[in-house]
Amino acid sequence: KLRPAVLDLGLEAAIEWESRKFSRRSGLPCALDLRLGEKMLRDELTTAYYRIAQESLTNTMRHSQAKSTSIRLWIDQEWLFMKISDDGIGMQEGACPRSGSYGLIGIAERVFALGGAFNLDSAPNKGTQMLVAAPLIRPAGHARPDDPGAGTLTIPANS
Secondary structure (H helix, E strand, O other): OOOOHHHHHOHHHHHHHHHHHHHHHHOOOEEEEEEOOOOOOOHHHHHHHHHHHHHHHHHHHHHHOOOOEEEEEEEEOOEEEEEEEEOOOOOOOOOOOOOOOOHHHHHHHHHHHOOOEEEEEEOOOOOEEEEEEEEOOOOOOOOOOOOOOOOOOOOOOOO
């Protein structure tokens, strides 16, 4: 089940479904702002973004102590953006994931494998915002995720 069947309905529908499932399990509201329109996306992009949303919501439920969360999904020029925010306890600066906890590492690797970028903005008692972006079309000569230069793009946090 690397590519869930719910993605056959499209990325917006899949994220909507996942957010409803999250809200039922956690009791937390999840506001959605999904603006893809009729744009067709390549399968690897939809699968990765769905899995990123899924992992982010799981992290929110397990670690954030949030009262709410939101997902914003949009296209700007030739890039697909997703911003996931919560109003939880945030993370300490320089905090490393616990041993055996690879959620954020997996998210970053998924984005880098798409030729994209990842930005995490979090501070104690300020919640967490994660912004991911990937090109709609795979860049020619794109670096592999295990390439030391992969994923060195930066995205302004105010996007």
